[in-house]
Amino acid sequence: MLQRPLFPQAFPEIPFTRLFLIYMSITSGLWAVWKVFIYPAWFSPFRHLPKPKSGFPLINHGLVAFQRPAGATFLKFMNEVPNEGIIRVPSFFNSDWLLLTDPKALADVLVHKCYDFEKVAGVRQILRAVLGDGLVVVEGDEHKFQRKHVSPAFSFRHIRDLYPIFWSKAIELIDCVAAELQHDSVVEVNHWANKVTMDIIGLAGLGRNFNTLHNSDDQLIKTYEEILEPTTEKAMFFAAHMFLTRWVIAKLPWKLNQKLKDMTSALKSMSQQLVREKKELIKVQGDEHVDIMSVLIKSNNFADDMIAEQLLTFLAAGHETTSSAFTWGTYLLSLHPAAQSRLRAEIRAAIPSPSAPPPDLATTLDSLPYLHATVSEILRLYPTVPVTVRVSIRPTTILNTPIPAQTPLYISPWAINRSPAFWGPTAHLFLPDRFLDPVTQKPTSGGVDSNYASMTFLHGPRSCIGEKFARAELKCLIALWVARFEFEMADKSEVPLPAGAVTSKPGNGMRLRIRPVEGW
Numbered sequence: 001m002l003q004r005p006l007f008p009q010a011f012p013e014i015p016f017t018r019l020f021l022i023y024m025s026i027t028s029g030l031w032a033v034w035k036v037f038i039y040p041a042w043f044s045p046f047r048h049l050p051k052p053k054s055g056f057p058l059i060n061h062g063l064v065a066f067q068r069p070a071g072a073t074f075l076k077f078m079n080e081v082p083n084e085g086i087i088r089v090p091s092f093f094n095s096d097w098l099l100l101t102d103p104k105a106l107a108d109v110l111v112h113k114c115y116d117f118e119k120v121a122g123v124r125q126i127l128r129a130v131l132g133d134g135l136v137v138v139e140g141d142e143h144k145f146q147r148k149h150v151s152p153a154f155s156f157r158h159i160r161d162l163y164p165i166f167w168s169k170a171i172e173l174i175d176c177v178a179a180e181l182q183h184d185s186v187v188e189v190n191h192w193a194n195k196v197t198m199d200i201i202g203l204a205g206l207g208r209n210f211n212t213l214h215n216s217d218d219q220l221i222k223t224y225e226e227i228l229e230p231t232t233e234k235a236m237f238f239a240a241h242m243f244l245t246r247w248v249i250a251k252l253p254w255k256l257n258q259k260l261k262d263m264t265s266a267l268k269s270m271s272q273q274l275v276r277e278k279k280e281l282i283k284v285q286g287d288e289h290v291d292i293m294s295v296l297i298k299s300n301n302f303a304d305d306m307i308a309e310q311l312l313t314f315l316a317a318g319h320e321t322t323s324s325a326f327t328w329g330t331y332l333l334s335l336h337p338a339a340q341s342r343l344r345a346e347i348r349a350a351i352p353s354p355s356a357p358p359p360d361l362a363t364t365l366d367s368l369p370y371l372h373a374t375v376s377e378i379l380r381l382y383p384t385v386p387v388t389v390r391v392s393i394r395p396t397t398i399l400n401t402p403i404p405a406q407t408p409l410y411i412s413p414w415a416i417n418r419s420p421a422f423w424g425p426t427a428h429l430f431l432p433d434r435f436l437d438p439v440t441q442k443p444t445s446g447g448v449d450s451n452y453a454s455m456t457f458l459h460g461p462r463s464c465i466g467e468k469f470a471r472a473e474l475k476c477l478i479a480l481w482v483a484r485f486e487f488e489m490a491d492k493s494e495v496p497l498p499a500g501a502v503t504s505k506p507g508n509g510m511r512l513r514i515r516p517v518e519g520w
């Protein structure tokens with residue numbers, strides 16, 4: 001019936017279906033011409049902003065976020081495109097993305113108007129499917145509530161109590177590596193870094209010794225690792241969340257749907273069990289538990305389910321980030337033997353025996369200027385989250401530029417941390433001394449004019465809540481590693497390349513030739 005001509009006089013030969021298709025093709029064609037050519041050139045509110053030279057036609061700079069090292073192209077744009085805080089980065093089909101380059105622009109997005117921007121919905125969907133509604137995932141008022149009540153557990157008052165845990169796990173690490181050195185002087189460090197940071201987040205975050213350094217058979221860790229184990233199918237599954245809603249994906253006949261559902265619900269019930277057990281222990285043994293979970297339980301601000309979701313969040317956010325930072329730290333120090341020797345001397349002088357650290361370990365380690373400077377310089381040069389993305393959720397402004405809703409933005413800690421505009425001509429060099437006052441040798445924030453020149457942990461209400469935890473953990477790991485070992489790259493011609501989907505880790509691991517230094 002539909003094949004009958006609709007307007008026999010006007011279009012005697014054209015049936016309705018064809019007419020409809022012609023109409024759809026013309027309107028979508030016109031819409032595409034408007035969207036891809038006319039709007040960006042003559043109507044976009046960003047048309048006056050500076051932009052890099054055009055990329056490939058239609059693709060433009062759309063692939064920039066997938067290039068490795070992530071953030072390197074943004075640094076190139078910052079260096080080459082004169083700008084006043086915002087660079088327009090045309091993406092697929094000439095859609096507008098913005099790159100923030102200036103402290104005031106960053107402050108607008110991260111601090112003053114933080115809740116006008118959110119993480120990309122697709123990324124949140126993936127994270128929610130695995131971690132639940134923890135701090136990394138939630139937005140708006142729910143985020144304000146969680147952040148307010150989780151923050152006290154990460155205050156320095158509590159982190160101080162965790163130093164002995166970090167220290168004891170770092171000792172276990174060097175003992176394990178020393179045992180491996182009996183057979184081979186070359187060690188792949190990232191493998192060990194993953195294990196020790198997993199053990200640390202287990203003990204200091206969740207109050208549970210996963211014992212991964214000694215080949216754990218902890219079911220929670222096994223399930224967690226199984227979910228995150230990279231396979232092509234999983235990469236496709238997670239990528240699908242960028243284009244389709246979770247609801248649609250859940251309806252697809254994809255076996256991984258059920259498998260992941262089983263694994264994530266097993267993970268959740270294990271962490272709920274962990275919370276129940278911990279609650280019982282606190283009842284029986286009293287108040288001396290110092291791990292983050294115990295502090296959250298004792299605060300009485302969260303239901304058990306919510307604490308369980310935060311635990312998975314801490315596990316995901318606090319494990320690979322610190323592991324990669326430590327691995328890059330060993331790389332930078334392997335290229336700078338003089339820095340190793342200076343650090344070793346500082347640590348050995350302050351802590352004569354690793355197995356008998358001073359009672360106030362936090363104060364001792366935090367008073368070591370060169371350790372502070374080295375850790376800060378490692379975190380500056382290798383921010384383990386090199387790029388992050390935000391989307392405006394309502395019309396707003398950045399540096400008085402009107403920003404319509406749904407405008408995507410790049411924030412690149414890698415580019416900002418290495419920008420000569422902030423750090424001068426030595427921005428790309430490993431120079432811990434930049435974090436020390438040249439006269440007093442007291443720790444500084446790097447001799448830069450703005451806090452926003454260091455973006456490793458971002459700033460504002462959505463900054464890394466675990467920054468103090470991570471810095472303290474790194475201090476313990478770096479201190480023990482350097483004081484105990486002398487090391488260099490196993491293959492001196494190798495330049496390890498940052499890889500990884502969200503965090504930046506060495507793509508082929510980090511093989512170091514290591515020699516124990518006696519007398520400590």
Ligand code: HEM
Nearest residue numbers: 135136317318321322325384385388457462464465466470
């Ligand atoms: C060197 C180590 C670390 C680095 C470089 C790092 C970096 C970051 C960055 C850049 C963000 C913001 C991501 C975004 O919004 O796009 C973030 C958020 C977060 N980090 Fe870290 N992180 C580290 C270690 C840790 C640790 C050890 C923990 C917990 C024990 C942790 C817990 C979190 C949480 C819960 C958030 C979400 C905060 C919120 O949205 O309110 N991180 N981290």
